[in-house]
Amino acid sequence: MLKHWRRFRWSPPRILAAGFAVIIFLGAVLLSMPFASRDGSGTPFIDSLFTATSATCVTGLISVDTGSHYSTIGHLIIIFLIQIGGLGFMTVATLFAFMLRKKISFKERLVLQEAMNQGSIEGIVRLVRKVLLYSLTIEAVGAVLFTIRWSFDMPLAKAIFFGCWHAISMFNNAGFDLFGQFGTPFVSFTAYTSDPLVNLVTMGLIILGGLGFIVLSDIIEYRVKRKLSLHSKIVLTMTAALILIGAIVTYCFEFSNPHTLGALSWDGKIWAAFFQSVSPRTAGANTVDLSSLRQATQFFMVVLMFIGASPGSTGGGIKTTTFATLIGAVITMIRGREDIVMFKMRLGRERILKALTITMLALALVIVVTMLLTVTEDKPFLHLLFETTSAFGTVGLSLGVSPELTLLGKVLVCLTMFAGRLGPLTLAYALGSTTDKELYRYPEGKITIG
Template structure:
């Protein structure tokens, strides 16, 4: 009774942290089973834990190749963790409760509010229904298209398996793939750099999974309402801007690089540029060798990864809305205005403070982990920074460092993925002691800035 009471008294952030941790350790236990490994021997627990963390946190960083090291059982465990981690364990629990006509309690609604980063619990159960319907529908459509396309290369049964598996992985922005072999591991989608169908479907899945379920609901209801919320306008405009700008910059930097875009025709160059611009939206697959990109491109991708996807989505990073608020704050300060205005709406100060807090916590996490790994791993600073940012933003892109990580490095990157999936602020709320109401305020002071 006391244990039940203690769990019931946990805050929503603490419940989310505990829930994800339990799923990760259960997944790691399943992946260590001998029949999860292609060799029939148990995979080392640290590698299984890393893989389970990466799958549950929908990242995509791997220390062993998914396609060649794991059996079908292991692969199904991984894709199940991806689906559970992408939609959220509370979403799945709520779905089961709805199916069995169980009442959703206030506590459960508060946890869902925290999980989807919503301002209130109003309409949260209705949102969950939409999330599940939209997600499964999009994944099903993509799986059919993938199956038809890959039937020409793999045969129908394998194409069907690959179609369903990769539709789930791409929509949840996980970045895991099964195309690696014993002789050619970690190849991702490089064999389809010129394939329009595979590229377009994968990019569509990544974008739809990354814009957030609230925006998707807004878009689905646009025919009726004929309007979009401020949140949706900000997400869609910034997502489009980052994708186009990213593709243009990668196209320019890599145009003459024979190890990446240089060997492709003009259409292939454009397609690969857009894919490498969309992938850092926290997805992880790649159609060109990321390690072969010029350093300018690699550093630019670090910036794209740090920004990440949008709130209430399957992606990570500081989020497009946070980045928009920061840019708007800079513009407002330069213009000498008092209020930050976006699309003719004035932003409340608590939104601005939260954006600054989230960004600073994320920067502190990335810098700290990068400094620690630079002392334990034999790699260049940019390579380590790329890996850490990819882990924090739950992207999964890599310059090839992950398989060579030390045990300490694997643990640290796993913790970074965990923090990135839950969000620095949620994690901070979960770890802090119970808040007490302030009984007084200090006098206002002034500090010179700039």
């Protein structure tokens, strides 16, 4: 009994889940304190919990405006949670597991290996070093560029703070911003819709944060190795395709909409189309009013948010590699072939089953939460579906539903963000029991499909 309890408590997926829960709770307590709010009156615990969950899960959904509601101390707490959520999810939790010196079974090693996107347990330390180096370097460059641009709009000290804060938020795909303190809450980057530098830096940080550290390492070491792994090839191909397709669809649907792209110049339309294509993968920032988008565009964003970023990144969703595997399975079946082949390499059966499992679990989560929200909230169905998918994909884009959620609605969205950041499969491992490998197989049966 004691042995079983120890295994339950210290398995890697459960350590990740428990670690996230503790960080979120501590963050919620701190954000509810009077010193964390601008007026010193404190914040209701449910709103503090909502913000802490969103920050730690690098989502960006908020029930109170970050810039205007929280004080400088509150902003520092939030950005610390964002950094821990994006960076610490793959470093601190893993290092914590090793510091405990607990024995990890083969099955649990596979879960940890999958969470870190590493080929073996020995490579985790090297990956942690790369995560730290790449993250701090990219965030520093983004902070300098943001500071230079915003030094023309605000005092230098504030421009530096804004530059560092938003560089961390955007690279970690969190979507939090501080622009609400200038008068209008929940405005995000709408004041910079046609600004080339802000658009380029923000999109660059989002894309780099969403590629994953394995891919970044492959790109940086390409000059030496002169080759990319299959994983990197699929991620880069799918990322480029989704961004381009998303921009084209957004441009076509919103070109004549006077409330979004219709009122912009031709170059502003292009910037806005690409930004709204990059952001749903899973950044949460926006440069146009999302509630004014046509329903076709909003629904297309739901699809992009569901797909999300890439494995081993700061983003969520089912991941680009999962989506690519599903597309490959469909094409293979249509062609009447047995193997899914990408870049002249065959995918193993376990990869396909894992992709199907992740997709079905994610789809079930989004459907169930959306159905429950239709009972607790008096909002249009598409708005609730948008909010739920945004929470699952840890995106942070909103049609204005989050600030008006009921208590139960906020709890549901918090749980969805938590599940989305951990990943549905990792969460299933965390909640499930540890079982031994099957020693026998049942005879094969036949059923009719299609």
